[in-house]
Amino acid sequence: MKRRGMVPGWPAAARLSGRGFARSLVLLAAVAALLLGSSGSAFAASQQAARATTNFNVFAAASLLNAFPAMVKPFKATHKAFKNVKFNFNFQGTDVLVAQIQQGAPADVFAGASTKYGDQLFKAGLITTPSPFCQNKLIVILPKSNPGNIHSLADLAVSGKKIAIGDANVPIGTYTRTVLKNLNATYGATYSASVLANVVTTETNVTNVVTDVVLGEADAGFVYVTDAQYTLSKIKRLFIGQAYQSNPLPTYPIAVVKSSTNAALASQFTYFVLHARGQAILKTGGFLPPPAPAK
Amino acid sequence: MTKSVSSPLGSSDFSRRRIRPTNIAVAAITGIAATALVGFIGLPLVAIFLRVPISTLLAQLHSPVALDALRISMKTSFIALAFIVAAGTPVAYLLGTKRFRGRMLLTTLLELPLVLPPAVAGIGLFVAFGRMGLLGPSLKSLGIELPFTWVAVVMAQAFVAMPFYVRQAIAGFGSIDARLLGVSRTLGATSGRTFFRVAAPLAGQSLSAGAALAWARALGEFGATTLFAGSLQGRTQTLPLAIYSQFSGTNFNVALAMSALLVAVSAGVLVTTKLLLRSRV
Numbered sequence: 291m292k293r294r295g296m297v298p299g300w301p302a303a304a305r306l307s308g309r310g311f312a313r314s315l316v317l318l319a320a321v322a323a324l325l326l327g328s329s330g331s332a333f334a335a336s337q338q339a340a341r342a343t344t345n346f347n348v349f350a351a352a353s354l355l356n357a358f359p360a361m362v363k364p365f366k367a368t369h370k371a372f373k374n375v376k377f378n379f380n381f382q383g384t385d386v387l388v389a390q391i392q393q394g395a396p397a398d399v400f401a402g403a404s405t406k407y408g409d410q411l412f413k414a415g416l417i418t419t420p421s422p423f424c425q426n427k428l429i430v431i432l433p434k435s436n437p438g439n440i441h442s443l444a445d446l447a448v449s450g451k452k453i454a455i456g457d458a459n460v461p462i463g464t465y466t467r468t469v470l471k472n473l474n475a476t477y478g479a480t481y482s483a484s485v486l487a488n489v490v491t492t493e494t495n496v497t498n499v500v501t502d503v504v505l506g507e508a509d510a511g512f513v514y515v516t517d518a519q520y521t522l523s524k525i526k527r528l529f530i531g532q533a534y535q536s537n538p539l540p541t542y543p544i545a546v547v548k549s550s551t552n553a554a555l556a557s558q559f560t561y562f563v564l565h566a567r568g569q570a571i572l573k574t575g576g577f578l579p580p581p582a583p584a585k
Numbered sequence: 586m587t588k589s590v591s592s593p594l595g596s597s598d599f600s601r602r603r604i605r606p607t608n609i610a611v612a613a614i615t616g617i618a619a620t621a622l623v624g625f626i627g628l629p630l631v632a633i634f635l636r637v638p639i640s641t642l643l644a645q646l647h648s649p650v651a652l653d654a655l656r657i658s659m660k661t662s663f664i665a666l667a668f669i670v671a672a673g674t675p676v677a678y679l680l681g682t683k684r685f686r687g688r689m690l691l692t693t694l695l696e697l698p699l700v701l702p703p704a705v706a707g708i709g710l711f712v713a714f715g716r717m718g719l720l721g722p723s724l725k726s727l728g729i730e731l732p733f734t735w736v737a738v739v740m741a742q743a744f745v746a747m748p749f750y751v752r753q754a755i756a757g758f759g760s761i762d763a764r765l766l767g768v769s770r771t772l773g774a775t776s777g778r779t780f781f782r783v784a785a786p787l788a789g790q791s792l793s794a795g796a797a798l799a800w801a802r803a804l805g806e807f808g809a810t811t812l813f814a815g816s817l818q819g820r821t822q823t824l825p826l827a828i829y830s831q832f833s834g835t836n837f838n839v840a841l842a843m844s845a846l847l848v849a850v851s852a853g854v855l856v857t858t859k860l861l862l863r864s865r866v
Contacts, residue, residue: 491815
């Protein structure tokens with residue numbers, strides 16, 4: 291017997307009669323709408339709760355991933371008004387931070403590893419005037435077991451070594467290439483090219499370069515002295531003389547992002563970083579003080 | 586009461602349907618859901634092409650970083666595909682046509698990369714085949730160091746893309762009438778001959794569709810590749826890796842151009858796959 295709505299093989303109870311089918315669809319849709327509505331309001335509620343406990347987004351260069359979180363407690367201790375603020379750190383290569391801010395990502399403070407990117411954001415009208423808050427230097431690190439048998443900067447140019455550096459767009463990558471050029475003065479005109487020929491990976495942030503070396507996959511990596519400092523137990527260091535560092539030294543700018551909804555908190559945090567308390571924490575991390583302002 | 590074309594969902598003669606509140610509600614809800622989904626999926630894809638003029642995108646594709654990435658991506662994804670098909674076909678044939686103890690386990694294992702996060706795959710490859718990994722010393726004694734080489738890229742791509750082919754192939758071989766294979770054997774053909782002359786042609790469309798999907802997945806692989814093979818322009822930097830490296834304030838258009846290319850290629854692969862599978866009854 292063939293009746294409208296009967297699917298051959300289905301039990302009679304499940305036959306799709308027009309009325310019953312429409313009813314169950316409506317029920318399904320109602321349940322879906324209820325779920326969507328409740329999750330939507332839950333989301334909105336969490337957003338409101340988030341606004342009540344402020345979310346403070348700090349977009350910081352990857353090399354700051356130890357120093358900046360260390361500032362949260364001391365900052366809250368002296369700024370009791372903000373003690374319930376939730377600090378969220380976004381650590382990336384500075385160029386990625388710039389792209390994110392340009393695309394409208396919600397940031398309150400920008401702290402980059404290169405004044406070039408600070409100026410770029412300032413020119414685009416996205417941040418307030420950037421202030422330099424620290425400086426850094428480059429160093430070469432080797433895995434503790436030294437699988438590449440490297441004992442001096444000259445060894446880096448020997449063919450067959452596996453060297454990890456930063457991508458050309460990332461500050462550490464730019465500084466590394468500058469330093470290599472400077473080293474030509476002592477190690478020969480082909481030094482820089484030979485070392486670059488040994489590069490096996492160009493990482494998008496300095497933390498990945500550190501990882502390559504710490505895990506022993508790369509024979510050497512060009513990183514900041516601050517990165518060497520917090521991995522001291524796992525690496526060996528090859529110092530790069532002051533004469534070969536980039537001039538000016540890698541300088542880190544900090545600024546309040548104009549679209550921030552926590553402008554007061556952002557300026558207070560920026561002030562903290564730029565003055566005694568924040569500077570002391572940076573110094574412990576191995577950072578150098580910012581350049582003295584030009585007279 | 587209404588003349589209806591017999592279909593499991595009742596009358597398909599919409600003009601004769603009574604306008605009832607439930608029908609309107611259903612139509613409205615479905616319409617809203619469809620619009621939301623199309624918007625959610627479609628908007629990001631279309632936006633990639635609308636940001637800058639197409640001429641700019643095409644010009645950016647000629648930049649060294651894009652050309653290098655394209656070359657590396659083509660080379661590695663096709664080699665990965667060759668490996669996947671060569672190794673995956675016999676295993677899929679076994680799993681699709683024979684029953685044995687452990688079949689479920691083996692199938693699950695081979696399908697695992699499908700649900701595994703690519704970063705986890707990358708870490709796994711790293712700790713297995715890295716210089717300091719499980720097989721590191723053994724490989725080193727053979728003079729092989731895998732990380733940071735194009736072979737590592739191929740391995741990462743093959744690892745994540747394998748299940749796409751194997752699943753489709755198992756389904757394809759499994760849908761062959763077992764009696765046909767049996768008849769081929771009783772007529773005197775060896776298992777090899779049976780495979781090449783009977784099984785493979787019959788499962789051909791599934792195998793092609795699976796290969797197309799696996800290739801597209803290999804092409805788009807990022808997480809495992811970046812962790813295991815690193816990223817070096819001209820050697821290991823595939824299109825997805827290049828997009829990530831160029832995602833900066835100054836080079837955004839290059840990243841955009843490469844993204845547009847991958848969208849177009851992926852769409853092409855998917856359409857091809859659908860056409861291949863549609864002619865299957």
